[in-house]
């Protein structure tokens with residue numbers, strides 16, 4: 548018993564001796580520090596920064612159709628900023644026979660906007676016919692209409708209707724029953740009344756561009772084939788997508804700065820029927836440091852599509 552007690556005292560004394568040695572003391576401290584560090588990094592493996600990075604670098608497969616294509620070419624930083632995400636999938640397509648009625652129901656309470664046209668406040672303020680466009684009769688229109696034989700054309704940017712009425716004339720000559728939807732806010736652009744359009748009437752700050760466009764359509768007897776969609780391009784294209792209204796041929800000719808062209812082309816492509824053709828004017832315009840061309844080329848690159856040039860127009864086939 549005594550022996551046992553003596554042995555315990557000896558062991559205690561010798562370990563006390565060890566811990567009083569400075570080198571051993573420092574080593575034990577380092578050991579505890581390292582163990583503590585390792586366990587902390589194990590528990591903290593979902594560090595907030597790495598979790599966010601993981602979300603941003605996730606495969607875009609879970610995103611919508613349009614987003615997939617746009618995001619895949621440009622990497623995580625684009626996903627982070629969202630500047631090439633253009634909303635969800637469109638609704639299933641409505642039959643082309645129902646496109647006109649869909650627009651009448653959705654936008655004009657089921658009645659034709661040409662009914663009882665012109666309204667009293669426009670009497671005497673409209674020209675019988677006042678049409679002016681830019682490259683609006685180019686050969687590209689006939690080539691594409693002959694090739695696609697469109698039942699629905701969506702025009703993004705119409706102004707006084709030069710290109711829309713030209714396309715309506717072509718489709719009727721080719722015996723096609725084509726509905727042309729003309730998206731335009733019919734405001735022109737700031738200052739456009741200063742120059743050669745000063746003859747377009749204005750009443751209390753409201754320029755009569757929509758009415759003059761409609762008057763042109765009425766005059767040319769094209770009211771059955773042309774409908775205005777008098778809203779901003781972004782809002783209108785999103786709604787067409789939501790309602791399942793697609794075009795076989797989509798023409799983009801609204802804002803000519805990069806950002807306008809970029810969003811118009813992306814949104815317009817969503818409402819292009821598979822197999823259809825999207826095209827637009829002013830591929831070579833110098834506006835906004837060749838904004839249209841930069842937008843078209845970037846769009847083609849991120850979607851793996853090819854840009855063809857026809858005069859001043861760019862053309863992209865969807866397949």
Ligand SMILES: C[S@@+](CC[C@H](N)C(=O)[O-])C[C@H]1O[C@@H](n2cnc3c(N)ncnc32)[C@H](O)[C@@H]1O
Nearest residue numbers: 680683704706709710731732735779780801802
């Ligand atoms: C160059 S003109 C269209 C010309 C027409 N395609 C032609 O060849 O006869 C551009 C039109 O786009 C419209 N526009 C520009 N930006 C728009 C926007 N964000 N929303 C709606 N319309 C817009 C303007 O009101 C203008 O009438």
